[in-house]
Amino acid sequence: MRALHWDGQTLRLDPAYPTPQATAEMALVRVRLAGICSTDLHLLRGYMGFRGVLGHEFVGEVCAGPADWLGKRVVGEINFACGSCTVCHRGLERHCPSRRVMGIVDADGSFAEYVAVPVRNLHRVPETVSDEEAVFTEPLAAAFAILEQVHLQPDAAVVVLGDGKLGLLCAQVLHNVGARVTVVGKHAEKLEIVRRRGLHALLVSDWRPQPQADAVVEATGSAAGLTLALAAVRPRGTLVLKSTVAQEHTLSLAPLVVHEVTLIGSRCGRFPPALRALAHKEVAVTPLIAAVYPLPAGVEAMHHAARPGVLKVLLRND
Amino acid sequence: MRALHWDGQTLRLDPAYPTPQATAEMALVRVRLAGICSTDLHLLRGYMGFRGVLGHEFVGEVCAGPADWLGKRVVGEINFACGSCTVCHRGLERHCPSRRVMGIVDADGSFAEYVAVPVRNLHRVPETVSDEEAVFTEPLAAAFAILEQVHLQPDAAVVVLGDGKLGLLCAQVLHNVGARVTVVGKHAEKLEIVRRRGLHALLVSDWRPQPQADAVVEATGSAAGLTLALAAVRPRGTLVLKSTVAQEHTLSLAPLVVHEVTLIGSRCGRFPPALRALAHKEVAVTPLIAAVYPLPAGVEAMHHAARPGVLKVLLRND
Numbered sequence: 001m002r003a004l005h006w007d008g009q010t011l012r013l014d015p016a017y018p019t020p021q022a023t024a025e026m027a028l029v030r031v032r033l034a035g036i037c038s039t040d041l042h043l044l045r046g047y048m049g050f051r052g053v054l055g056h057e058f059v060g061e062v063c064a065g066p067a068d069w070l071g072k073r074v075v076g077e078i079n080f081a082c083g084s085c086t087v088c089h090r091g092l093e094r095h096c097p098s099r100r101v102m103g104i105v106d107a108d109g110s111f112a113e114y115v116a117v118p119v120r121n122l123h124r125v126p127e128t129v130s131d132e133e134a135v136f137t138e139p140l141a142a143a144f145a146i147l148e149q150v151h152l153q154p155d156a157a158v159v160v161l162g163d164g165k166l167g168l169l170c171a172q173v174l175h176n177v178g179a180r181v182t183v184v185g186k187h188a189e190k191l192e193i194v195r196r197r198g199l200h201a202l203l204v205s206d207w208r209p210q211p212q213a214d215a216v217v218e219a220t221g222s223a224a225g226l227t228l229a230l231a232a233v234r235p236r237g238t239l240v241l242k243s244t245v246a247q248e249h250t251l252s253l254a255p256l257v258v259h260e261v262t263l264i265g266s267r268c269g270r271f272p273p274a275l276r277a278l279a280h281k282e283v284a285v286t287p288l289i290a291a292v293y294p295l296p297a298g299v300e301a302m303h304h305a306a307r308p309g310v311l312k313v314l315l316r317n318d
Numbered sequence: 319m320r321a322l323h324w325d326g327q328t329l330r331l332d333p334a335y336p337t338p339q340a341t342a343e344m345a346l347v348r349v350r351l352a353g354i355c356s357t358d359l360h361l362l363r364g365y366m367g368f369r370g371v372l373g374h375e376f377v378g379e380v381c382a383g384p385a386d387w388l389g390k391r392v393v394g395e396i397n398f399a400c401g402s403c404t405v406c407h408r409g410l411e412r413h414c415p416s417r418r419v420m421g422i423v424d425a426d427g428s429f430a431e432y433v434a435v436p437v438r439n440l441h442r443v444p445e446t447v448s449d450e451e452a453v454f455t456e457p458l459a460a461a462f463a464i465l466e467q468v469h470l471q472p473d474a475a476v477v478v479l480g481d482g483k484l485g486l487l488c489a490q491v492l493h494n495v496g497a498r499v500t501v502v503g504k505h506a507e508k509l510e511i512v513r514r515r516g517l518h519a520l521l522v523s524d525w526r527p528q529p530q531a532d533a534v535v536e537a538t539g540s541a542a543g544l545t546l547a548l549a550a551v552r553p554r555g556t557l558v559l560k561s562t563v564a565q566e567h568t569l570s571l572a573p574l575v576v577h578e579v580t581l582i583g584s585r586c587g588r589f590p591p592a593l594r595a596l597a598h599k600e601v602a603v604t605p606l607i608a609a610v611y612p613l614p615a616g617v618e619a620m621h622h623a624a625r626p627g628v629l630k631v632l633l634r635n636d
Contacts, residue, residue, distance in 0.1 A: 086530075087552075087553065092552075092553055092554060095553030095554065095577065095578070097529075145578075149554070149578065149580070211415075212404075234405075234410075235405065235410055235413030236410060236413065236467070241571065241574065241575055253559065253583065256559065256581070256583040257559055257583035257584070257585060258583070258585070259413065259583065260413070260463075260467065260582070260583045260584055260585050261582075261583055262467070262580060262581070262582045262583075263574070263580070263581040263582075263583075264578070264579075264580045264581075265571070265574040265575035265576070265577065265578045265579055265580075265581075266575070266578055267575060267576070267578050
């Protein structure tokens with residue numbers, strides 16, 4: 001099969017990569033559409049030391065596996081957990097210490113014609129959700145993870161820093177639960193996407209942070225964002241770290257202790273709330289699509305996605 | 319009056335420091351017993367740029383002020399808030415942006431014969447609570463602050479790192495709400511204090527951290543403690559930062575995001591729960607007393623308190 005493969009040195013379209021096999025526990029999914037995430041770009045810089053087929057956002061159809069799944073249109077959770085350890089038993093499969101992660105840790109991903117996914121990770125896509133919407137399930141679930149971790153009061157004042165893909169999704173999810181959301185970003189045209197949904201949005205150049213937000217979501221992807229976030233969170237407020245870049249910089253803990261701030265690292269979420277939100281058209285996702293490339297143009301698509309300020313680039317497997 | 323004064327260069331017992339005056343809002347308290355906190359030692363190294371009379375832990379009796387308070391034995395909350403700003407109105411007086419803090423920010427403290435305290439900060443000490451117990455109200459309230467900030471499940475597995483004054487208080491408070499507490503420290507004799515209360519305690523040399531604790535309280539006062547704490551907290555667990563030293567070092571955020579850990583800065587608590595716990599003899603505090611000095615020997619007492627491993631040193635105003 002065709003697959004976009006990273007060997008640690010070179011990213012290339014392999015025209016004859018071995019097609020994965022279905023097993024009792026793993027379904028084979030024919031990929032219809034896959035999304036490029038900032039994490040994919042980090043992997044090319046050495047993150048996690050990954051080697052293999054990239055990609056962890058996809059929608060496809062089951063072409064081999066249990067009979068009741070055959071032909072079904074699906075998305076799949078990306079953490080492949082053991083299901084039997086104490087971490088899994090407390091419902092934290094996404095943190096299973098022996099997990100593999102699709103396209104990130106020891107498991108081939110979705111930038112290919114086919115991808116193997118544990119059957120228990122699959123979720124059917126409602127008919128009312130298009131492929132172009134369903135492919136956002138994974139990043140939208142990551143936005144919903146905030147609601148698992150933070151108990152937001154109705155009417156909470158929330159600042160979302162960053163108008164990238166994840167920032168715009170987080171902002172809409174928090175707006176939908178009643179928070180008074182302000183999105184702060186650098187791109188007028190991106191801010192317009194959420195402004196059309198009724199959110200307050202402004203350019204960072206027009207923003208004067210005051211320590212008044214009940215919660216701040218840091219989704220800028222830059223180290224400077226964290227400093228801004230700390231300037232905007234109120235005493236005893238909550239700062240949610242969504243930026244992958246957070247893994248690379250350091251933080252003085254002074255304001256954290258003095259203002260008794262709660263700092264929460266936030267990564268993957270569960271898929272069902274995201275699928276429900278897509279089915280009910282509660283979150284605008286298709287305006288985030290910047291471009292769609294055919295799978296064979298995957299390298300070019302990755303270059304496009306890496307340009308500053310580009311929103312979601314998709315790969316279509318025709 | 320006599321007062322232990324810090325001018326930014328020298329700590330000395332001033333025999334003729336001006337006695338503060340009571341006003342409509344400020345009561346004058348004759349100090350009976352005051353406690354030396356690690357923060358006092360940090361102030362001598364420049365923390366907060368404080369100049370004035372040190373001390374924020376005390377028990378005393380009101381000698382000037384409103385009639386219904388006269389002669390009453392009291393303790394006093396240390397944050398002197400404005401009471402009228404939006405932060406105060408939401409019950410966060412301890413974070414009032416224009417607050418003064420007794421013996422720490424712009425307000426003279428309790429290492430003196432008398433101290434001025436806002437009337438609304440005063441709390442009567444129950445008769446069943448001795449002076450030697452009451453003087454622990456402030457640090458014990460700081461331990462109770464954890465329960466304001468973290469919703470601990472009954473039966474939660476909690477590790478308290480550090481067997482200093484604050485660590486031993488935090489450990490007992492968390493034990494009392496049903497948590498399965500393990501105290502990890504460096505001093506067998508200090509660990510014995512909480513072991514006698516039924517807590518599990520062990521030497522750090524005998525401890526092999528596993529990422530399994532629902533919550534870890536970092537109260538070591540050393541930068542290395544934070545690294546240990548991160549090794550002991552489970553995915554999606556909570557790490558409470560109680561160490562003042564936390565203000566001086568930096569932290570890589572990598573494990574925080576990957577394991578979705580919640581990091582909570584924790585400082586001052588409310589006095590009533592601490593006073594109730596003292597009245598009900600639920601927390602052993604007097605075993606933490608290392609020495610009691612008369613106020614005129616305050617400089618010597620501070621030197622004693624600064625020795626490594628020393629627990630609580632008190633100043634008595636006879």
